[in-house]
Amino acid sequence: MNAPDSDFAAARALGSAGRELPWVLVVDDEQRSQEAMRRTLDEEFRVLTAPDAEAARGMLERHAIQVVLCDQRMPGLTGVEFFKQIRETWPDVVRILVSGYTDSHDIIAGVNEAGIFQYVLKPWTPDHLLGTVRSAVEASRLQHGLQRLELDLRAGPRALQQRRDATLREVRRAYDFDRIVRAPGSPLDGVCAMAERVARYDLSALILGESGTGKELLARAIHCASPRMAGPFVVVNCGAVPDTLLETELFGHKRGSFTGAVEDRIGLFQQADGGTIFLDEVGDTSAAFQVKLLRVLQEGEVRPVGSSRTLPVDVRVIAATHRDLEAAVRAGSFREDLYYRIAGVSLEVPPLRERPGDVIAIAEQLLADVSAELGRPASGLDDDCRAVLMGYPWPGNVRELRNELARALALSDELRLPARALSRRLLQGQTGAAASTTAAALPAAGRLQDRLDAVEAMILRETMLRLQWNKTQAAAELGLSRMGLRAKLQRFGLESPP
Structure with missing residues (x-):
């Protein structure tokens, strides 16, 4: 390798912050699958590929690999069998099983015997694969942090406590209540204080507020401040999924239970076991689905579509909606018993x-x-x-x-x-704090001249802001003389900032 190539390789191994990129190993006997994964991951990770378990073992011996993605069905050892060997020899390596088939036996064996981190189904999407590997690398980093924490036990309780506190602060930092941006004295202060207080208790919570106010951010902060912090946080937008699909999305289904069910599906409630599930826009669900959801919340168990068995789940539910659920209960469009089940604590995020x-x-x-x-x-x-x-x-x-x-x-x-x-609509909205359109900016009633003056002031304001208070350009654009423009600005009290 010549000097420029060597320099490029050294730079390639470093991330934007100057840290070495993590090693990721892809094990798949299909060359196309290897290359597709390499192209997806290559920007953020140093990617190695192997066609089988034997070649992969050699790479594990030579490199400090943090994550292994392995296809389940390969000549020789299956992915689960290979991961059992990795678990014995390299227990710290995070294991991700990749397969085009959903076999419940493979999944159970992968979790119980091979200790897999996650199961990725083919065909995967680049965003999903990249997000899964990012999470795996983060899990590896935290695992090494916990190992260092165990070593501190020998140094005494004080060192252990310090490292434990540091680890917890790092995990919670990304979605801490302090990360919910607000000014001092914000109306959100009371909401966050209440949410932080109830987060430690295993109560259901209902977050109310208009779309786009940050309800999911508050839900994540509650999860990260709760005893379930180490568990998963699963999000589903109930209003974006039709009823027929929402049931299988949340509860799962068995292969052959309906047309198109070509494989078993694990529901989001099962995926959230031990953690929190966030049911966004729960007020948009139908009465029929509300009955099924209520049963899951009451019994603490789900029954996948097409299955005769129920499965226990331990999940905290945080729901959210932009609707007035109390009014919906009175109108009969939302079940009263479900409302009281999800509204253990109600939090309202102001617009x-x-x-x-x-x-x-x-x-x-x-x-x-x-x-x-x-x-x-x-x-x-x-x-x-x-x-x-x-x-x-x-x-x-x-x-x-x-x-x-x-x-x-x-x-x-x-x-x-x-x-x-x-945008112009923002500039025109300056005539009043409640104005979002030209019509809204007009006085609701009054003399014609007063209403015309309001429109004229709005146009002048928007033009001056857009042209940075350049009176020559503004006068030319509006067809006025500089003296005429100055008179109008004085008349409407419009002045450039100092």
Whole structure:
């Protein structure tokens, strides 16, 4: 290998933060499958491939491999049989079984005998495979941290306690309540304080709030602050899945139970066993499905579609909805007994328009996140941009704010995001805190001249913001003289920022 190649290989082995990329081994007798996985994982991991168990063992002996993905059906040893050997010789390696067939015997053997981390079905999607391997690498990292924790036991209780606390802080940091961005004195403070208090108790919770307010983020924080933190957190949007599919999605099904059921499916309740399941938009479910869901919550067991046996599950349920469930109960569209089953504790996340003090804090965090995702540097928001964001009512809440910032960042070349990069509907919404459209900005009643003045002020404001208060350009665009424009700005009290 010549010097440039050597330098490239050394740089390739390091991540963006200068740390070595983790080793991942793909074991599959099909060359196409090997290459497909390599292409998917190669950007974030150092990927090795092997056609069989014998070649894979040699690589495990030579490299500090953290994760192994192995096909179940191969010549010689099956994936489960090979993972049994790995478990005995290299117990710290995280094992992921890949298969195009869902055989319950393989799954049970893989979990009980081979200690697999996860089961990936073919055909897999790149995003799913990449996310699974990322989780496996994180599990490997935490496992090594726990091993170091055990060594500290010999150093005494104090060292053990310090390492334990550090490990727990690291795990919880990503979704801690402090990560829910808000300004001091925000209405969210009370919601988060209540959620943090009840998180330690194994109670069901119902999170109410408009779409895009961050209900899932609050649910994750509850899970991470609970005794179930080490268990899975499983999310399902009940409103996005038809009733006929929602039952199999949550409870699973047996092969042949209906047309198209060509393999067994493990339901999300089983996948969430020992952890938390988040039922988003539970208010959109039908009365027939509500009966089935109530039985699962009451009995603590699920019965897959087409199966005659029930399976016990130990799951904490956090539900969410944008609907008024109490009104739905009174109207008869939501079961009262199910409501009281899921609403052990009710938490309401206020919409963004009711907490305007949070807008800038959230916008700055979202700007940093979007800037990193797009690879487009940004240092903040200019004063006009802040004023526009503060005055808009955000009917789409945080989700709309994020989309607006991503759009503006893509359209602007400046480090400090200017107001003119924002969409026109935001700029026009500045005539009133409750205005989101031209019609909404108009007075509800009054003289014709007063209503025309409101429209004229809105147009002037939007134009000046978009043109950065350049009066010459604004006058030319609006067909006014500079003197006429200045008079109108004075009349409506519109002044450029200092």
